[in-house]
Amino acid sequence: MQALYPGSFDPLTLGHLDVIERGSNLFNQLVVAVLRNPSKNPCFSVEERLEQIRRATSHLPNVQVAAFDGLTADFAQACGAGVILRGLRALSDFEYELQIAHTNKSLAPQLETLFLATATTHSFLSSSVVKEVARFGGNVGHMVPTGVAEDLARLFNQSSP
Numbered sequence: 413m414q415a416l417y418p419g420s421f422d423p424l425t426l427g428h429l430d431v432i433e434r435g436s437n438l439f440n441q442l443v444v445a446v447l448r449n450p451s452k453n454p455c456f457s458v459e460e461r462l463e464q465i466r467r468a469t470s471h472l473p474n475v476q477v478a479a480f481d482g483l484t485a486d487f488a489q490a491c492g493a494g495v496i497l498r499g500l501r502a503l504s505d506f507e508y509e510l511q512i513a514h515t516n517k518s519l520a521p522q523l524e525t526l527f528l529a530t531a532t533t534h535s536f537l538s539s540s541v542v543k544e545v546a547r548f549g550g551n552v553g554h555m556v557p558t559g560v561a562e563d564l565a566r567l568f569n570q571s572s573p
């Protein structure tokens with residue numbers, strides 16, 4: 413079975429990577445898909461984010477990386493995925509995620525959404541927190557893959573951690 417893990421990944425964190433690694437064990441193929449959504453005013457371009465994910469998942473042969481726009485349910489169907497994979501960190505994620513899952517179910521009834529509970533070590537991690545810490549020169553080495561830490565250092569004009 414094939415699954416789709418959609419998101420902004422601006423940038424990829426170790427929390428995302430944990431979901432990807434566990435998802436790749438559950439499914440034959442996992443497509444990690446970056447949503448092209450300029451209204452979110454991203455720090456990294458879609459191409460940079462694709463490259464970050466490619467580098468961090470090069471050890472996972474059944475993981476593919478893609479970009480998409482439009483509806484997630486349409487893209488899932490276009491790439492033959494029967495499952496949308498999402499991560500849950502806390503109760504605060506739940507309401508939004510459940511609403512999206514119900515919306516996708518109403519658009520494509522055969523499509524299932526599967527939630528993976530975050531690893532406890534990553535429960536505080538979000539792309540926004542990572543950007544905030546990096547912006548003010550904090551160490552993000554334990555929050556993101558090495559390549560992303562280097563990209564953040566470059567972006568905020570500091571020396572590499």
Ligand code: ADP
Pocket residue numbers: 418419420421422425426427428431497498499500501505529530531534535536537538539
């Ligand atoms: P979106 O803008 O679609 O929410 P994100 O990149 O913020 O994109 O998140 C993509 C998915 O990864 C979401 O399901 C989110 O809940 C999940 N996620 C984000 N951070 C973590 C984490 N630390 N642990 C587990 N799941 C996470």
